[in-house]
Amino acid sequence: MAGPARDFSAAEEEAxxxxxxxxYRLTVVIAILALLTTVISISGHWxxxxxxxxxxxxxxxxxxxxxxxxxxxxxxxxxRFRDQRRAGMAERVDLYLTWPELEGYSADLRSRxxxxxxxSSLIFLQLSQSTMSRDMxxxxxPIYSKLFDGAPQQAAxxxxxxRLRADSGYGNEIVLTGRVAGAPDYVVRCVLxxxxxxxxxxxxxxxxxxxxDLTILYRFSSALLRDWQHIDAAVRLFVENRLAx
Numbered sequence: 433m434a435g436p437a438r439d440f441s442a443a444e445e446e447a448x449x450x451x452x453x454x455x456y457r458l459t460v461v462i463a464i465l466a467l468l469t470t471v472i473s474i475s476g477h478w479x480x481x482x483x484x485x486x487x488x489x490x491x492x493x494x495x496x497x498x499x500x501x502x503x504x505x506x507x508x509x510x511x512r513f514r515d516q517r518r519a520g521m522a523e524r525v526d527l528y529l530t531w532p533e534l535e536g537y538s539a540d541l542r543s544r545x546x547x548x549x550x551x552s553s554l555i556f557l558q559l560s561q562s563t564m565s566r567d568m569x570x571x572x573x574p575i576y577s578k579l580f581d582g583a584p585q586q587a588a589x590x591x592x593x594x595r596l597r598a599d600s601g602y603g604n605e606i607v608l609t610g611r612v613a614g615a616p617d618y619v620v621r622c623v624l625x626x627x628x629x630x631x632x633x634x635x636x637x638x639x640x641x642x643x644x645d646l647t648i649l650y651r652f653s654s655a656l657l658r659d660w661q662h663i664d665a666a667v668r669l670f671v672e673n674r675l676a677x
Contacts, residue, residue, distance in 0.1 A: 487514055488537040488545055495519045496676060500561030501644035503676035509536030512556070524560035531555050531656060531663065534670050551633035552653035557667065562647045567640045569616040576607050576619065584609075589658045591618075608636075610660060618664060622654050631655040642668060643675050 491508040496519045498504075504525070508517045512526040529535060530544050531553050537545050544550050566574070579600040587593040587608060594607040602621070610618040622636040634651035642648055650667050 488542075489514075489517065490538050492536075497522050497525055499523070499525065499559055499646060502646045504559070504671070504674045505676050506674055507536055509538065511536075524558055527557040527559070529555050529557070529670070531652070532659070532666070534666055548633075552631060552655045554633060554652075555656075555663065555667065556634055556651045557671075558649040559671070560647055560649070562641055562645050564647075567647070568619045568621075568638050569640070572609065572617055572619045580607070589660060591657065591660065608657070608660075612661070618660060620660065622657075624654055638664070640664070640668060642671055646671070 489508050493508045494505045495508065495511070495517060496503060496505055498521050506525065506527070510527045510529060511517045512528045516522065516525050528537075528545070530541055533541075534555075535541060544553055564571075576594070576596075579596050579602070580594045581597040581600075582595055585593045585595075589610075591608045591610045594609065596602045596605060596607065603623075605621045605623055608620050608622060612618050618638075620636050620638040623632075625631050625635070631654040633653050635654050636657065637649060637651045639647055639649040648667060648671055650663075652663060656663060
């Protein structure tokens with residue numbers, strides 16, 4: 433009886449501590465874990481970038497977009513919303529640009545787009561097919577002037593301030609006008625900040641006609657009113673230069 437027992441013990445002593453099957457399984461598990469680690473690292477980096485961009489893109493790929501009778505070639509990083517970054521027909525396109533550079537989103541300019549405290553240095557544009565025969569300057573005499581309340585007041589930067597009647601439907605907005613040599617008067621509507629308050633990123637708005645049938649509604653901070661002439665000319669030129677022939 434003792435003989436077989438000794439043989440069995442000897443066999444156990446001679447057996448490897450790790451069987452081939454166990455080693456194979458361990459190798460597979462390690463390989464899977466390594467693969468998962470790599471996937472997590474890559475996806476984490478990808479998601480991290482997506483979160484950091486927060487809907488922005490630094491791509492300068494151009495999209496040919498048609499709005500009504502007008503076609504525009506617009507860089508992706510100037511288009512504000514992700515679902516509008518595509519070629520083809522569109523009812524409208526929303527853009528955002530730095531001032532005074534008139535550039536879209538980039539890593540170097542990230543803080544200008546992400547920091548609310550710096551958003552007053554952005555200009556927001558909405559491009560759409562014209563629904564009115566007159567732009568804001570053209571509506572001055574037939575519409576806005578009929579709603580003025582009281583005498584005009586001289587404002588800063590060569591502008592004239594007009595208050596609107598309480599029943600005008602424009603709330604606490606005011607109208608600012610400015611003389612432009614050889615062109616209709618400049619007209620912009622604003623909600624000016626109260627004393628001690630900061631201007632917001634889009635408390636002034638103006639619309640102009642351009643191209644065949646395109647309206648540009650652009651918004652900017654009242655803190656930039658000192659540049660009203662330059663902003664108006666720059667916005668017009670920016671869009672004109674992107675009209676496709």
